[in-house]
Amino acid sequence: MAYEPSGRPAPEPRWLSSAQQRAWRAYMDGGQRLLAELNRQLQRDSDLSLDEYRILVLLSESPTRSLRMSDLADGVLSSRSRLTHQIRRMEAQGTVRRTSVKEDGRGVLAHLTEEGMHRLRTAAPAHVTEVRRNFIDLLTPDQIAVLAEVFERVDKEIIAREGR
Template identity: 45%
Template sequence: MTEPRWLDAAQQRDWRAFVDGSVRLTEIMDRDLKSRHGLSVSEYEILVRLSEAPQRQLRMAELAENASQSRSRLSHTCSRLESKGLVKRDSCPNDKRGVYAQLTDQGFTALERAARDHVETVRTYFIDVIEPQDLEAVGRAFAMVLKRLGPTT
């Protein structure tokens, strides 16, 4: 049995800052979106991904990958969004096993309203407190983390 590769003090400090900061930032974003717009962070992310897609629609499998959610979790989240009238799901015309999620006009309007407040939260607690070169480093670092992690399942 090999000895674990323990983190040194600086690595431990930085790792804990990342974990604590990301958890707290996600909690703040979730609280703000829910209180102001009735949306969770995961619901908001689905609306964003659909708004960026051609015809504002994606196959559920592709949406799960893009929104970093399992297919099961995505299905539950889309059900909530459907009940709010923000998303609709339809069968793929050329593949009966496939299902599309599509952003409704009501969903797009809700996203536009929520995005105005959400971007201020992101700026206040993330963008504006990080030097531009450090922000670039964070982006590069997490691109490598995502590459190592591979696709979501």
């Protein structure tokens, strides 16, 4: 029998049914394989990691082509310290630069450079082809809609529990 830290007996876990276990494992295996394949393609064709590509995309979608580091960390689902190391490497490549936020002096902005925009534009066509080949084109429009709904809900619930 398992026990809680208080010493009380822990309740029995709600084990997954066969169908739930199948769905969970399919998500884990397929998701990891898909991200690994997309990362390999970006590395091979553009010398960018999937993480770097995502950062460049988020910065390119901002009207000012810049974001506070804290907002960028939330957007790429990364810790701030991990993102800081990533941005430092990308600065060395010339794809981003950092500046202080003028309004408060404490915040830091990450900016997409012209080199970063060029690398993103160069990488995007082959990347979207791989996203289509390995994901979008394998599914029906209804399946795509269900996946969007499911993971928007998962994301929303986890964010709500975190209090963000």
